[in-house]
Amino acid sequence: MSNPVLFSELRRRLADHLDLVSRIAVDGDGASVLAMARREVPQLVAALRVLVDEHQPDENGQCKRCRSGPIWRRVSSPCRMLINVHLATGAATATTRERTCWRPRRHRAGS
Template sequence: MNEVLASTLRKAVYERLDYLDRLVNEADLPSRASLADTEIARLTAAWRTLLANHEPDDRGRCRACGGWRRRRPHPCSVWTTAHKNLIVIDTPSTFTTSRHAAASYLPSAG
């Protein structure tokens, strides 16, 4: 993807997110209800597509993350970000800035 196209795509996505944020924060109740009717389905579809692209392969590595030589272990940052934003309730005990912050909100193995 050339630099101009990538920049245009990036700008358009951020503008859409800004627009949705403004609606959520400033719109009246009927407008917010309408927003929920249309945008929740679009956002869940987007998350599902993104997560499908980052499913683990037969070796347990992310299909999309990493270079041609070695893929990243699953769960990758896309899955941990999804978990953090869709599952974890933000509380002071879940927020951390430590080096291993990404793993701090993952479910325990046992």
């Protein structure tokens, strides 16, 4: 298998897997969602941490991963990948309370 074919296959498999996880999260029953979340969320968090760790700024504030190329094309920190992940995860709009409150809210019946 050549690199373009291999990369294409890896991207397709990852996209299929993420689609399945999304479908279960949205349409699955409670037990399926819970089982999937316990298995997938730690893996997805770990994957995002790898991406973020690869895009750390160097001593000049340049993203170590994105800094290749001529100096006028170098991206200052935070790089575009970090901003995209930040926006996609909702971290940009989440309040401190939303990030720390992980228990479902309980409602009193009849009120």
